[in-house]
Amino acid sequence: MSIKSEPITINLGPQHPSTHGVFRMRVTFDGETIIDVEPIFGYLHRGSEKLAEERTYTQVVTLTDRMDYVSSMLNNQGYILAVEKLTNIQPEPRGVWLRMIASELQRIASHLVAIGFLIQDLGAWGTPLTYSMREREKILQMFEMLCGARITNSYMRPGGVFMDAPQQFWDSLSSFIDEFPAAVDELERLLTSNEIIFSRTKGVAILTPEQAINASITGPILRSTGVPWDLRKNDPYDYYEKVDFDIPVHDAGDNYSRYLLRVQEMRESLKIVKQCVDFIEPGPVRPHHDQVPFLIRPPKGDCYVAIEGSKGELGFYLVSDGSISPYRWHVRSSSLINLTLLREMLVGTLFGDLFVTFGGIDINMGEVDR
């Protein structure tokens, strides 16, 4: 028996509780089944790339904070690495270690947000979210000790970081390192073996490695398809060669493996932080002003530096014309590019899978629209 049905088109967003910001999807349904998805961007476009052309190299750091506002330290790090490569600045070791500690903590915070909101999109009434936000809060408080800001840090400078960490920071960092594994265990007890989460996320929005790589999808989504591709290992920057960590990989390529992978990556990040604390030695955190002036004038040329952001390959393309501000600044935003296959992932699934997949991709509208 066949029932005559007509497709129905719904605009989800830009004002919607679970689009993670101002994102809009024009979704066509046949009953509950999705038959077409068209993502529409640009509601948070602030023209960061144009703004950067009128700012000095140091001032652009503040623009990077506001791109992916849940992982601003990582954005700082990527941009600073690009400036350092363009200008040939030798960073101070203590500054680099602090940079790595900050960005790994930020990766944990970002993954916590991703997991929390993924489960929120699944319909859990905020409990996993508050659990993960409690841990994120500790990290944000540590950032406040580092640089006085919680979200928009602007902590890093060419050649190192803005200021040395106070003693208070090391105290709370050591207690965080002690407590965090237990907190992740608690979160996993609540979520990992939960039948509802399992049945909702398993086998939904499956990607194959070939598809993912062809669509330039990177980060946890690529690793969840079974490709151990992590720029921290494959193209090491800063001192990632000196620390020992694993790349968690899953081969299912569905939403559940994306969730599980993020949990495992948090543990790996904590391992890196632990080693950084062991390696760090007293010293200056950034070069003296004689070597790196306030107004940096890189030589003419261009460079592309990519780091492993919390959401994938975060690339910065800088073109210098020898003046005090970038001639062109382009951000390869992983959030935007990871959405390339959104349509392919969603067509054929049900309405309930839509926002779960969306949460599993883990985008940030600040970075999608810039």
Add this chain to the structure above:
Amino acid sequence: MFEFIYNILDFLFDLVIKDIKFESYILTGLTGIIIAFAVINGVLGGVLALIWGERRLLGRFQQRTGPNRWGPQGILTSTADAVKVMFKEDIVPEEADRYIFNVAPLLLVIPVFIIFSVIPFGISLYAVDINVSALFILAITSISGLSIICAAWASANRIAIFSALRSVAMLISYEIPVGLSLVGILLICESMSVMDIVIYQKIPFILIQPVAAIVFFLGSLAEINRTPFDLTEAESELAAGYQNDYSGMKWGLFYLGEFAAAIAAATVFSTLFLGGPNGPVLPGIFWLTIKVVGVLFFIIWIRASWPRFRIDQVLNLAWKGLFELTLVNIIVTSISVIIWTDADSNRLIFIGLANWIFAFPFVLLIFKMLKTSNYKNENKKSISYPIGSDNPKFIKEKI
């Protein structure tokens, strides 16, 4: 209760106005109004308390304080909210079908209050005792589906239509297991009157009819749209579902209706399965309140810790899980009812034992069958992409 209040009124009127003889229908009407007033206001007070309790409890579950500003422990928060809702602007969308749009909230609220008319709050403390009240409850609860589809249709909103369609699909699917789960009880009690069922419950029926209790609880969760079956107003998918275009007191009525429905479901469950007002020492109404609060706590606990199912899984659970369980329950119960016919107190124990031994294993079996199959090997990390398998050409040339 009716005769009690009637007699009091009669006595009072005789006392005050001696000369005029009142017609009995006036007294009947007055008695009815008093009872309705008491029940409705009791439920309304319960709703306010439930909203406060739910928010405080969710706060506890989520490691935050919850509302604590108005009154001690924030107990007046829901009162303040109710006052605020009353004075909010009432917006009707331009394309809405105004008549149906206005009627829909009432359609949701009124049936919920009607349910309480047949609930015994104590032994012989009830508004009406109709001899098919168990059937009456089942019939009345179905009206809420009509309300939701009216609201969605009238507000001319596509998301609301989605919500209404989900609601109807769920309601139809869960009516059947919920209705069938009561058959066992009716067979044992040989009566459809809730009062009779309460009187018969020397042992709470949750111990005699475990399968029916599970099915009825899950089914009533689905019918009142609570987590994990809150697909009708799935916040992360449909925003507010059928309530999207409602505002002011009309929205307040929906809110009221939902929470009153939660109380109604908890009350019906505790009446049918937990012994209702039966209990030692304390009067029946206290026992009923304690049981209802316990069930509501359980419902809130579930809401705080579980995500929601997808629509196909919800319907699967109803048709592939609960429906079969009710059939098993009916078969086991009817056989045991035939075997133990004499009405001594051991009869319930024998029937209960038969149910635990022959029917309950099916719960575990069916839930195991419905469970999503696990990953074959969690630690398997096969690398399916030939990463680093080839060398770049220029390195080859150098060698």
Add this chain to the structure above:
Amino acid sequence: MNEWNGKILADEINTHIPNSVVSSDKDSVNVEKEKIYEVLKFLKDTSGFSFDLLSSVTAVDYIDHFEVVYHLKSLITLSKATIKTKLGFGREDQPEIDSVYSLWKGADFQEREIFDLMGIYFTNHPNLKRILLWDGFPGHPLRKDFVTNSQSIIPSEDLS
């Protein structure tokens, strides 16, 4: 991960696709605009290069011409390379270049973004329309001749 020396890569490309390389330096290869699709297809499909990941596509406005920059990565050979191409000399209104969408789907949003912000038309792109700005936005803001103060507040109806 190794970075290809632009000069070596340029020789390789030139032997397989004659007259395709304009110039090359240590970091990058500058390719003829007409041959860009051919060159990238060669780099993607030939073993020994196997650039399967299109890391980033972007464009730069050098006032007298535009430059489209492709950052390629290879997971198979663990190497990366930069390919550039110059186009749009003399400020022509519609600088055009072949889309690489059929090679890498990852080029989809990135090329749309370049079209939106830089005004470079990608032929053969299946869905080339503005991505971050709305339809009818005046001009392309990342071009150097875009006036930032006054232009952006013109209502979109006044445009055609």
